[in-house]
Amino acid sequence: MNTKSLTRMIVSGLLIVASGMFTVPADAHAFPDRSSPRVGADLQTPPRVVKIWFDAGIEPIFSKLIVKSSHGQKVSIGPGFIPKGQQALLETHLKPLPPGIYFVYWSVIAFDGHHTEGRWYFRVK
Numbered sequence: 375m376n377t378k379s380l381t382r383m384i385v386s387g388l389l390i391v392a393s394g395m396f397t398v399p400a401d402a403h404a405f406p407d408r409s410s411p412r413v414g415a416d417l418q419t420p421p422r423v424v425k426i427w428f429d430a431g432i433e434p435i436f437s438k439l440i441v442k443s444s445h446g447q448k449v450s451i452g453p454g455f456i457p458k459g460q461q462a463l464l465e466t467h468l469k470p471l472p473p474g475i476y477f478v479y480w481s482v483i484a485f486d487g488h489h490t491e492g493r494w495y496f497r498v499k
Contacts, residue, residue, distance in 0.1 A: 404430040404462070404484035406492070413494040420471035420498045424450065424478055431461035436483035439466045444475040454480075461485075473498050 410425045411417055424441055439454025454466040464482065476498065481491035 403486075403488040403490045404428040404432050404482050405490055406480070407462075409478075409494070411496045413496070415496040417496060417498050421468060421496075423465055423467050425463060425465040426478075426480055428462045428464070428482065428484075431485045432456065432464060432482040433485065436481075436489075437464050438479075438481045439464045440479045441466060441468060442477050442479065444477070449476060471498050 405428065407427045407429045409427070410423075411421050424439065426439065434456045437454065437456065439450065440448060441450035442448050449469045449471060450466040451469065452466060454464050456464055464480065474497070475495055477493055477495050479491075479493045481489070483489050
């Protein structure tokens with residue numbers, strides 16, 4: 375192998391490595407990773423807090439977590455919040471819950487600006 379070919383090979387390799395260092399991440403939405411209580415859980419003891427962990431950081435100002443009874447009454451306190459230092463956790467405190475089915479509504483904006491939302495339920499026996 376001559377010096378010219380070796381130089382081309384080294385430069386090509388460096389360009390490939392450098393291009394990987396500056397790639398822009400693909401569209402990254404924030405989706406729930408896990409929750410407490412779990413989706414569809416049957417609970418003996420009513421929870422005091424609902425928490426949702428996401429797979430990406432979320433914007434505090436644009437993220438909401440609301441819990442309602444099966445009759446549509448809001449049982450969460452406030453619109454939800456992101457605890458300090460927990461960029462991917464959204465939580466809300468709850469009023470005391472009697473037995474029944476409760477729906478959790480969430481809506482978040484990821485740091486990259488993408489919006490996701492959803493709902494799920496849990497039951498207190």
